[in-house]
Amino acid sequence: MRPISYVVALAFCLTSLTLGVADASPQGIALASLARSAGLQYEWLAATRAVQLSGPGIVLVVRPGDNLYEVNDRVEVTATAPLYLSNDIYVSRALANHIATLARQAQQLVGEQIAQAERAADAVRSEAVVAQIQGTILLTVVPLKGAEALLVTGQAPPAVPVRITLLATLSSDIPNVLLSRHDLTAGPDGKFQAIVPIAPDYMKGTFLHVLATSVPGVVSASTQLVVDAPNAGVKVPAESFPGGIW
Numbered sequence: 001m002r003p004i005s006y007v008v009a010l011a012f013c014l015t016s017l018t019l020g021v022a023d024a025s026p027q028g029i030a031l032a033s034l035a036r037s038a039g040l041q042y043e044w045l046a047a048t049r050a051v052q053l054s055g056p057g058i059v060l061v062v063r064p065g066d067n068l069y070e071v072n073d074r075v076e077v078t079a080t081a082p083l084y085l086s087n088d089i090y091v092s093r094a095l096a097n098h099i100a101t102l103a104r105q106a107q108q109l110v111g112e113q114i115a116q117a118e119r120a121a122d123a124v125r126s127e128a129v130v131a132q133i134q135g136t137i138l139l140t141v142v143p144l145k146g147a148e149a150l151l152v153t154g155q156a157p158p159a160v161p162v163r164i165t166l167l168a169t170l171s172s173d174i175p176n177v178l179l180s181r182h183d184l185t186a187g188p189d190g191k192f193q194a195i196v197p198i199a200p201d202y203m204k205g206t207f208l209h210v211l212a213t214s215v216p217g218v219v220s221a222s223t224q225l226v227v228d229a230p231n232a233g234v235k236v237p238a239e240s241f242p243g244g245i246w
Contacts (some may be wrong), residue, residue, distance in 0.1 A: 028080075029096035030088045031062060038103040051089045053099065057106035060099060064089050071102060132217075133157055135190075139212045139221035144195060148202055148230055152210065153193045154221065156186040160214050164196055169207035176209065177201070201227060 031051045035042035040053040040060075050063040061070040064084035068075050080092040091099070135157035144151045156162050166179040179201055186192045198208060204227055211222045 028083065028090040028092050030086075030090055031082075032088050034091070034096050034099060038100045039107070040103055049084075053103075055103050055107065056110040058103055060102070062089055062091065069095075133160055133215055134217045135160075136219040137162065137212045137214060137221040139210065139223055141210045141223050141225060143225065143228060143230075143232075146230055147195075147197075148199065149195050149197045150208070150210065150225075151193075152196050152212075153191070154212060155190050156192060156212075156214055157218060158186060158188050158190045160186050160218060162186055162192050163213050164194060165211040165213065166196055166198070167209040167211065168198075168201040169209065170201065170203065179208075198227065204228060 031053065032042050034040075035053050038053075038055070040055040040058075043052045043054070044050075045052055045061070048061075048063065050061050053060040053062070059070075059072055062082050063069070064082050067078055067081045069078060069082075070076075078092065078095045078098075080095065082095075083090045138155040140153045142151050143149075150166075152164055154162070162184045164182040164184065166181075167176045168179050169176050179198065180196065182194055182196055184192045184194055196210075201208065206227045207224055208227055209222065209224050211220065213220045
């Protein structure tokens, strides 16, 4: 072999070896770094030469050179086997993204479960408080002068919800008609007040039924009155016919 050919051949072999080493160098994400970014706890399992990543609702076990890795009670497969390098395990970027997604989903699920449990506990506490409430509603209803409305006042146990239901009896041949519902809350002293329109029942001479209800344990109250003119009994000059010839 000529000297120049030997040099060219040697250069080619060295180039090929360098490229092979570069291709074989680890490309990926260290699990320690991944754990910090994903909010997971990093633990080296010396007995099994594996790394465990754990967090709310999730435990992962990754082993170097093994395409199989554990996620809680199941086994998943990665296309690129993890590598052990510099006292850590490196995984592909695809697997790192997948692990981060699993951690985020598990954290969201645990958060939703905690919120649901808190709502259930609040509901139980509310039911217990409601069960202890006892009392009677006292109701007063008068027509509001100058308006097609009622002035509703009353007394109930402190801070309880009060619902005012307005019904109308339009005819002996027609069932009572629901006009409206209005939700109130009694004050710290138990008093409540509201202006309730009588719409759409403007027909004079019909019955209005006003019903006040609250939580179980609180006795309801009701009253009845007749629809009249907004300014009944008021004489307006413009409505009087003057004397003389028209």
